[in-house]
Amino acid sequence: MTKLIxxxxxxxxxxxKRVKKMNMRVKAPDGRIVISAPYIVxxxxxxxxxxxxxxxxxxxxxxxxxxxxxxxxxxxKKEKESRRRDLKRRIEERLxxxxxxxxxxxxxxxxxxxHTRWGSCNTRTHHINLSLMLATRSDAELDYVILHELVHxxxxxxxxxxxxxxxxxxxxxxxxxxxxxxx
Numbered sequence: 001m002t003k004l005i006x007x008x009x010x011x012x013x014x015x016x017k018r019v020k021k022m023n024m025r026v027k028a029p030d031g032r033i034v035i036s037a038p039y040i041v042x043x044x045x046x047x048x049x050x051x052x053x054x055x056x057x058x059x060x061x062x063x064x065x066x067x068x069x070x071x072x073x074x075x076x077k078k079e080k081e082s083r084r085r086d087l088k089r090r091i092e093e094r095l096x097x098x099x100x101x102x103x104x105x106x107x108x109x110x111x112x113x114x115h116t117r118w119g120s121c122n123t124r125t126h127h128i129n130l131s132l133m134l135a136t137r138s139d140a141e142l143d144y145v146i147l148h149e150l151v152h153x154x155x156x157x158x159x160x161x162x163x164x165x166x167x168x169x170x171x172x173x174x175x176x177x178x179x180x181x182x183x
Contacts, residue, residue, distance in 0.1 A: 117131060119146075
């Protein structure tokens with residue numbers, strides 16, 4: 001069950017679910033506030049939760065809207081396909097360089113219209129998927145995502161071995177990841 005509630009001027013989309021605790025997200029591109037809450041939590045507890053997180057919400061909404069303004073969605077299908085072609089060309093240039101430098105190889109790649117992640121890796125087949133959203137990002141950010149997914153071909157999780165390889169092959173990766181996710 002989903003309903004809209006208004007808390008101190010904020011419109012909040014509240015969904016009751018079989019979850020253990022409340023969680024809140026700010027959705028791109030418009031900064032919608034979405035909360036999932038257990039059925040047993042009363043509305044006044046949700047209101048108190050939102051009020052306690054007000055500063056975080058304001059910062060998150062601003063960041064999401066700024067990011068959407070800086071990297072707008074393609075206006076039409078033609079522009080989207082143009083971005084896809086350009087991104088594929090960039091990947092075709094960058095991927096072999098990164099593979100050769102690291103010794104990590106994928107068995108194929110695809111550009112997908114993903115909106116919640118920059119990339120993914122099938123650790124069984126070693127096929128990587130890269131988000132079309134990377135078309136508007138820098139070469140350094142594209143290289144970071146490619147490397148991230150290539151590392152997953154040998155380390156499936158985000159444990160110490162994963163981060164050791166990231167540090168080895170791209171010492172400044174944390175700064176690039178921050179720019180990618182918050183810039």
